[in-house]
Amino acid sequence: MTVTSLADARMRGLATWMSLDTGFPRQLDTTTVVDDQPQLHRVRLADHDTVVAQRGDSGPAVLLVHALGLDWQMWEPVMDSLAVGRRVFAYDVRGHGMAAGSPSPYTMADTARDLIGVLDAIGVERAHVVGLSFGGGIAQTAAVAAPERFASLALLATTDVPFDAFEGRASSGETDGMAAQVAPSLTRWFTANALAVNGESVQYARERVLGGNSTDWAAAWRAFKGLDVRGRLAGLGLPTLVLAGEHDVSTTPEIMRGIAARIPGSQFRVLPGTPHMQTLEQPGLVAAALAEFLR
Numbered sequence: 001m002t003v004t005s006l007a008d009a010r011m012r013g014l015a016t017w018m019s020l021d022t023g024f025p026r027q028l029d030t031t032t033v034v035d036d037q038p039q040l041h042r043v044r045l046a047d048h049d050t051v052v053a054q055r056g057d058s059g060p061a062v063l064l065v066h067a068l069g070l071d072w073q074m075w076e077p078v079m080d081s082l083a084v085g086r087r088v089f090a091y092d093v094r095g096h097g098m099a100a101g102s103p104s105p106y107t108m109a110d111t112a113r114d115l116i117g118v119l120d121a122i123g124v125e126r127a128h129v130v131g132l133s134f135g136g137g138i139a140q141t142a143a144v145a146a147p148e149r150f151a152s153l154a155l156l157a158t159t160d161v162p163f164d165a166f167e168g169r170a171s172s173g174e175t176d177g178m179a180a181q182v183a184p185s186l187t188r189w190f191t192a193n194a195l196a197v198n199g200e201s202v203q204y205a206r207e208r209v210l211g212g213n214s215t216d217w218a219a220a221w222r223a224f225k226g227l228d229v230r231g232r233l234a235g236l237g238l239p240t241l242v243l244a245g246e247h248d249v250s251t252t253p254e255i256m257r258g259i260a261a262r263i264p265g266s267q268f269r270v271l272p273g274t275p276h277m278q279t280l281e282q283p284g285l286v287a288a289a290l291a292e293f294l295r
């Protein structure tokens with residue numbers, strides 16, 4: 001695996017990487033952003049390139065896996081506080097962010113191999129892995145395949161079985177286009193109040209969905225349709241946190257409670273006032289819950 005810093009990439013004249021330091025982080029609430037020049041590494045995986053952002057340079061490693069349609073920057077609101085005494089990494093899942101247009105179709109097993117490939121690339125033997133939504137599906141798939149690479153598992157607003165709706169979301173992207181995905185997605189992801197306020201996190205999510213391409217969108221939903229972990233969760237044997245949002249209309253607290261029930265010894269918590277996109281609407285609650293779990 002090759003890890004190349006953004007500075008190296010820039011020196012080599014790779015124009016695509018130059019756009020990385022002019023992007024979203026500066027638009028976020030800067031109270032959660034100490035350093036607005038996140039360390040970004042270019043990482044080559046088996047069949048595509050991606051980027052890994054890093055905060056903190058010592059301590060246990062934490063790897064964050066983002067939701068469908070977004071990118072690593074959805075973790076930006078919690079990365080700095082998590083990075084106190086830890087090394088925190090967040091990467092772009094294939095078909096997302098700087099890894100848009102990577103080979104498709106693909107499977108959840110491919111995304112799990114990518115996760116392990118990221119760990120290899122950053123030189124981390126075992127990480128605390130935190131996945132939200134699609135990222136939780138990826139984290140579960142990697143955990144059942146390679147539990148030895150996990151120090152713990154935190155599952156935020158996710159599912160352990162595919163929903164019937166996934167194919168409809170894939171085909172709607174292809175037939176109706178990405179603009180048509182914005183309203184239904186954001187309504188599932190945020191509270192009505194956050195949508196009315198239309199703050200930077202909502203704007204970020206809207207821009208990412210609108211700016212995405214329908215091939216990547218459909219490929220992700222179709223990969224998610226193949227999620228197949230439920231029968232193997234009981235044997236995981238990892239310290240596990242299952243974190244639900246009280247107002248999550250997609251992966252409801254009931255769904256999340258069921259996942260926790262299938263993972264012996266797991267901790268289950270419901271964050272008050274929190275919708276599906278936990279880190280974007282309630283970053284303080286998420287950071288506190290993760291910090292307590294990781295402690």
Ligand SMILES: O=C(O)CC1=CCC(=O)O1
Nearest residue numbers: 133134157158159188250
């Ligand atoms: O509803 C969504 O947009 C995302 C989602 C469905 C199941 C899951 O884990 O995330």
